[in-house]
Amino acid sequence: MLISLSEIVNAKDKTEHIRVPIEMESFDFLGSSYEFADKEMVDLTITNLGNRMVLINGSTSISLFLFCSRCLKKLVFPYDISFQKEIDFKLTDAERTENLDEANYIVGYNLDVDILIREEIVMGFPMKLLCRPDCKGICKTCGTDLNEKDCNCDNTEYDPRMSVIRDIFNNFKEV
Numbered sequence: 001m002l003i004s005l006s007e008i009v010n011a012k013d014k015t016e017h018i019r020v021p022i023e024m025e026s027f028d029f030l031g032s033s034y035e036f037a038d039k040e041m042v043d044l045t046i047t048n049l050g051n052r053m054v055l056i057n058g059s060t061s062i063s064l065f066l067f068c069s070r071c072l073k074k075l076v077f078p079y080d081i082s083f084q085k086e087i088d089f090k091l092t093d094a095e096r097t098e099n100l101d102e103a104n105y106i107v108g109y110n111l112d113v114d115i116l117i118r119e120e121i122v123m124g125f126p127m128k129l130l131c132r133p134d135c136k137g138i139c140k141t142c143g144t145d146l147n148e149k150d151c152n153c154d155n156t157e158y159d160p161r162m163s164v165i166r167d168i169f170n171n172f173k174e175v
Contacts, residue, residue: 001022001112003018003111005054005111008054009089011048013050016046017045018044018045018046019042021039021041022036022041022042022062023114029121029122029125035065038061038078039063042058043058044056045058052088052090053087053088053090054087056083056111058116059080059083061079062078062079062121064121066129067129068135069128069130070131070138071131071136071146072138079121081120105119139151140153
């Protein structure tokens, strides 16, 4: 959703409180698309600091459907987002992007809330998510969920540096 900041930028000491919806249907990241389990309205407080400076405070809560990194069970990941951004409108779009390295959510005098929220989700996105701390994962051979039952597959992992010695023992094994 685009919000025009032109009135706030031109009115000294003006503060505006806005509640806007997140219009993203899903969160796309690193080639995967994640659905929202829940998304609340974004509370924004936009304040003119004077001298063409604007302060944007915001917060929201979302929940994403993600998958366990070991057993691939579908999980609901709750995430509280809170941010504070200071924008200098004396700078051009190119200068703002160069200095802040994050101002692609400001285009002219418009604030794109979805891009801002997307960047905040990316910053807090978990590198590894487990359904429980002692998750055993799935068997590499048969695909059985090891949290539910054990399998009889031989999943012994050998050190590849010892393969020559293992070959010698296998070739001269007495039967």
